[in-house]
Amino acid sequence: MAVCEKHTGLYKQLDEYIESVKDKKGMLINVLHRAQELFGWLPQEVQDHIAKKLNIPVSTVYGVVTFYNFFSTKPKGKHQIKVCLGTACYVKGADRVMERFLNELGVEESEVTQNGLFSVHGVRCLGACSMAPVVLIGEKDFYGKVTPDMVPEILKKYNKEGE
Incomplete structure (x- = not known):
């Protein structure tokens, strides 16, 4: 090899x-x-x-x-964006939030952006139904009551690293 x-x-x-x-x-x-x-x-x-x-x-x-689902056979971005698509989040518009992340980054679900910074993943539950819809970036950056219009501002924080 x-x-x-x-x-x-x-x-x-x-x-x-x-x-x-x-x-x-x-x-x-x-x-x-x-x-x-x-x-x-x-x-x-x-x-x-x-x-x-x-x-x-x-x-x-x-x-x-x-x-085991915590192992990945596909590359992931430096910042993995997990959009909860569980029932509570979905009912409150998580599908539109997910769509906005994918459109803003120009990728399909689970693809890595060309600069390697991002990948977007739909997940079943992040355990914060009262804050639906929710997004987790990395292991600790948690966002609640996310709307599609909030996505560009959220990404701006992480895009600075790619400059």
């Missing part, structure tokens, strides 16, 4: 982590988490590398990656 020069350092960090945990029970999920932290997602090449290093079948790695 040819390793992209850009990713050589990431593979080195992953290999060091694998060495530190490879004899521990249940290490595959921890290794996959670490790989996703490093690479941002789990492309097939990374899954193949993990299987080889852990001396397990690629099908085992793939099975775990596709079973």
Whole structure:
């Protein structure tokens, strides 16, 4: 497997982590988490590398990656925008909020913007029905009672990083 020069350092960090945990029970999920932290997602090449290093079948790695929804086999933006499409949010216009994010960014759902900053994902529930519709950007930037007209202002905060 040819390793992209850009990713050589990431593979080195992953290999060091694998060495530190490879004899521990249940290490595959921890290794996959670490790989996703490093690479941002789990492309097939990374899954193949993990299987080889852990001396397990690629099908085992793939099975775990596709079973758990927190692992991604597609690239995601630096800022992952999660729009709640659960019942309470949907009834209050979450579909229009989602559409506005996609239009403003010029992408389809789950696609990454060309600058790598954003990806937009519909999710089933963010647990804040009283604030519907809600949006979560990253792991902690939470927005409630979002309207389509608020989207450009929300994006402006994160777009500054791409300048």
